[in-house]
Amino acid sequence: TYDYPRPSVTTDILVFSIRNATLQVLLIERKYDPFKGAWAIPGGFVQMDEDLREGALRELHEETGLEGLPIRQLGAYGAPERDPRGRVITVAFLALVPSDGLEARGGTDAKDARWFPVDALPPLAFDHDRILADGRAQLSREVTASIQQSGRVAFDFLPEKFTLSEAQAVFGGRPEQLA
Numbered sequence: 020t021y022d023y024p025r026p027s028v029t030t031d032i033l034v035f036s037i038r039n040a041t042l043q044v045l046l047i048e049r050k051y052d053p054f055k056g057a058w059a060i061p062g063g064f065v066q067m068d069e070d071l072r073e074g075a076l077r078e079l080h081e082e083t084g085l086e087g088l089p090i091r092q093l094g095a096y097g098a099p100e101r102d103p104r105g106r107v108i109t110v111a112f113l114a115l116v117p118s119d120g121l122e123a124r125g126g127t128d129a130k131d132a133r134w135f136p137v138d139a140l141p142p143l144a145f146d147h148d149r150i151l152a153d154g155r156a157q158l159s160r161e162v163t164a165s166i167q168q169s170g171r172v173a174f175d176f177l178p179e180k181f182t183l184s185e186a187q188a189v190f191g192g193r194p195e196q197l198a
Contacts, residue, residue, distance in 0.1 A: 026097075026106040030075035031062035031147065032090060033111065033154040034083075036118035037178070041136045042158075043118070044151065046143070047082050047129035053103045054144035060151065061129065062109065075112045082129040085121060088114045093154055101146045111150045113157060119178040 034045040046058045061082040065074035072090065080086040090112040097108040123132040135141065137155055140148075 024106065026108050027102075027104075028065045028071075029062055029102075029107055029109040030065055030071055030078055031060040031096075031109050031111045031150055032075050032079045032088075032114065033060055033093065033151060034079070034085070034088065034114045034116060035137075035154070035158055036116050036121070036134070038118050038134055041138075042155075043134040043136050044140075044154075045083060045085075045123055046133060046135055046141075047125060048131040048133070049144060050125070050128045050130040056130075057144040058135075058141045059144040060111075060147045061132070062111075063128070071110050072112070075110075081127040082125070083123040083132040084126055085123055088116055090114045093150070093157060096146060096150060098146060109150075111154065113154050115158065117178045 036043055036045070045061065047061050049055055049057050049059050061079050062075070063078040063082070065071060066077075069077065071092075075090055076086065076088070079088065079090075091114075093111040093113040095108060095110050099106060101107060101109070118134065123134070125131040137151070140151070143151065
């Protein structure tokens with residue numbers, strides 16, 4: 020009774036952290052087609068009775084075991100050919116977290132979950148390279164603005180204890196810029 024085709028909706032969650040003095044992102048290895056065996060941003064289909072944010076947090080938990088992360092919306096991606104299963108629009112979310120104490124593991128439709136340096140990524144499924152590039156650009160804008168304004172937000176995803184040298188190695192700059 021609906022006159023127009025209905026696209027499916029998914030969520031994808033970029034989880035960034037500093038590990039080994041390097042910006043890294045959490046990826047999952049897909050267990051099923053499409054792109055079986057490929058690496059991807061955690062995510063999946065939104066259920067009919069859930070909010071986008073709830074769906075994103077559910078998918079993140081199901082695929083990586085992580086829960087309670089502070090996510091915020093990054094953007095929407097809807098190129099008609101982005102998913103070989105049909106017309107799928109995704110809403111991407113972003114999280115900046117300290118990774119010490121986070122134990123990610125593959126679950127449901129994820130064979131594995133692993134941290135990767137953003138400068139040494141495997142080939143990604145779907146259009147996840149574009150989403151990741153947009154997330155990285157957003158992170159860069161936020162960190163730059165944060166350091167220029169107060170320096171607080173930039174440290175939200177560092178471990179609880181870190182040295183000034185470690186912060187400098189990650190963000191660059193002089194100590195007076197990071198105070």
